[in-house]
Amino acid sequence: MSGDFGLPPSFEVSEEPLSEHAHLIKVRGELDLATASEFSRPLFAAIDNGKTAVVVDLCDVVFIGSNGLATLLNGLRRLTRKGGHLAIATANPTVLRMFEITRTDTTFAIFPTRELALVGLGIGAEGRNGHGNGNGSAPR
Numbered sequence: 001m002s003g004d005f006g007l008p009p010s011f012e013v014s015e016e017p018l019s020e021h022a023h024l025i026k027v028r029g030e031l032d033l034a035t036a037s038e039f040s041r042p043l044f045a046a047i048d049n050g051k052t053a054v055v056v057d058l059c060d061v062v063f064i065g066s067n068g069l070a071t072l073l074n075g076l077r078r079l080t081r082k083g084g085h086l087a088i089a090t091a092n093p094t095v096l097r098m099f100e101i102t103r104t105d106t107t108f109a110i111f112p113t114r115e116l117a118l119v120g121l122g123i124g125a126e127g128r129n130g131h132g133n134g135n136g137s138a139p140r
Contacts, residue, residue, distance in 0.1 A: 009028060009062060010029055011027075011030060011031075011034075011035040011038065012027070012029060013039050013042060014026045017046075017051075018118075018123060019123070020050075021053055022051060022052075022054070023051040024055045024118075025039075025042055025046065025057065026114075027039055027057065027060065027061050028060040029060070030063045031063070031067075031068030032063065032064070032065035032067055033067045035068070036065075036067035036068050039068065039071055040071045040074070040075075043056070043071065044074075044075065047075060047082065052084030052085070053087075053123055054075065054079060054084070054085075055087045055114065055118055055123070056075075056088050056089070057090075057117070058088055058089060059092070059113070061090065061092065062095075063094060064095050072086075073107070085121050086108065087109045087111060087117035088108050088110045088111070088117065089111050089112070089113055089114040090110065090112070091112040
């Protein structure tokens with residue numbers, strides 16, 4: 001037993017600028033009503049500061065609620081208006097199911113790993129240039 005006593009994982013959000021135009025936001029725990037505003041701050045700040053390629057790493061998210069989804073949609077809308085792109089990294093079936101039942105699984109570019117999301121936006125390890133591939137969809 002890990003000692004967590006069945007409690008939900010604590011919420012954490014961290015960010016990493018990858019280049020002048022690219023940004024990574026990593027989320028851990030539950031993305032819901034109680035945590036969506038804390039998540040929105042770095043997401044919207046990155047967009048407002050000129051980032052046009054944003055990867056949101058949800059690989060350590062165990063649950064996403066409607067408020068978390070609304071924040072992602074708002075971020076995507078803001079990026080799209082600036083000609084930018086957003087990619088999501090997650091392989092968690094619970095999180096993927098939320099995208100499926102809300103029919104947003106085709107709205108977002110969703111990749112199973114952070115590395116594939118970075119590549120999907122054209123942000124390679126050798127030259128994180130922040131230029132998206134322009135198609136806005138993930139391979140299935």
